[in-house]
Amino acid sequence: MVSVRSLKPICESSSAFPSESSNDQAITSDSLDRSESKTYANSFAEDPLKASPVSDMLLDSFGRLHTYLRISLTERCNLRCQYCMPAEGVDLTSNPLLLSQNEIVRLANLFVSSGVDKIRLTGGEPTIRKDIEDICLQLSNLKGLKTLAITTNGITLARKLPKLKECGLNAVNISLDTLVPAKFEFMTRRKGHAKVMESINAAIDLGYNPVKVNCVVMRGFNDDEICDFVELTRERPINVRFIEFMPFDGNVWNVKKLVSYSEMLDKVEQQFKSLKRLRDHPTDTAKNFRVDGFCGTVSFITSMTEHFCAGCNRLRLLADGNFKVCLFGPSEVSLRDPLRSGVDDEGLKEIIGAAVKRKKASHSGMFDIAKTANRPMIHIGG
């Protein structure tokens, strides 16, 4: 049974939480050709150092400024999604080798004082970290940070969100791949569908706007639900984001299970004739659309068939203190070890800056990625 009805229809235009990207402006000329691939790097490269107070540490050799840091708070999770991790689980870093709260805040402070203005907490499942409220409070007090976001599976979020909001969390992405509880249990190898729906409602009730709903689309699993997900946006301030299935170590990736952006878009356009492309922000991971008259929006994260690396502004700090400049780049450098051996901020900045300068222009394509050793997704955090 499809449980769209278990989400409350609420659509208010005003909100205490401004949308981070200017998704609301429809492109006025004829809708964009879906194969159009924009290069945004040049718009950043004009004179990035003059245009903003961002430190050279965050500028890569292609002129991309990295103002968005994703911090993985834990390698653990209360679900076991098939597309993210193997059934047998993953090797876990021992507790003493994980970053402490103080170390996370110290490193985050270094990034924010260098120009990072958006931090996303991820994992594993970030909400299972016991000190998440304190972490949010300390991070949201960092001068210069504009967005403190979370990506969560929503299992325990409904209960925790009011306090997290008080602690400064101002953007929420919730993962939900199916509207059918039995399919949820199959994909996540756990129960909990109703709790995720409850968390989406709670986030809407608390004024998060939009509440982003991340849906990894896999052939034969949920590709028949795409239009049901679009229906969620009719009366709710939800941004449904259909994500192309990506390969990671230990997941069940296979090109036959990948449903491409073009195929997903076809399905949506067939049922929702008035779907219009919106203007994306150059650093967006998503291509954004709205069905005429609908409250929410629909997006596609097209990492595999139309990558968006030219506008990349993202860096990653993993739970074990490793720093990763690209989701698919296997190279990592430890920030934990120099931090623990007493290296000062300038020393850390040198290590970070050198890694950022080594960042490649783009990922190497899905077939190469599938063959290259990386970490399981649950370690990286998306």
Ligand SMILES: Nc1nc2c(ncn2[C@@H]2O[C@H](COP(=O)(O)OP(=O)(O)OP(=O)(O)O)[C@@H](O)[C@H]2O)c(=O)[nH]1
């Ligand atoms: N290829 C690629 N995929 C990414 C990147 N960042 C996030 N994603 C993927 O996008 C999907 C949604 O990720 P989220 O954690 O919601 O982050 P986000 O898309 O940056 O979210 P917003 O900041 O709200 O736009 C996940 O499948 C991520 O793995 C990136 O830098 N490169």
Ligand SMILES: C[S@@+](CC[C@H](N)C(=O)[O-])C[C@H]1O[C@@H](n2cnc3c(N)ncnc32)[C@H](O)[C@@H]1O
């Ligand atoms: C790794 S999870 C971590 C945060 C949290 N546990 C959650 O599920 O939202 C971050 C995001 O990555 C997405 N993701 C995981 N594995 C993926 C894959 N193989 N391809 C595409 N997206 C994936 C998830 O759906 C989720 O939206």
Ligand code: SF4
């Ligand atoms: S996608 Fe998120 S919820 Fe699912 S196993 Fe990975 S970390 Fe856990």
Ligand code: SF4
């Ligand atoms: S694949 Fe790497 S370069 Fe491309 S958008 Fe993702 S993190 Fe950035």
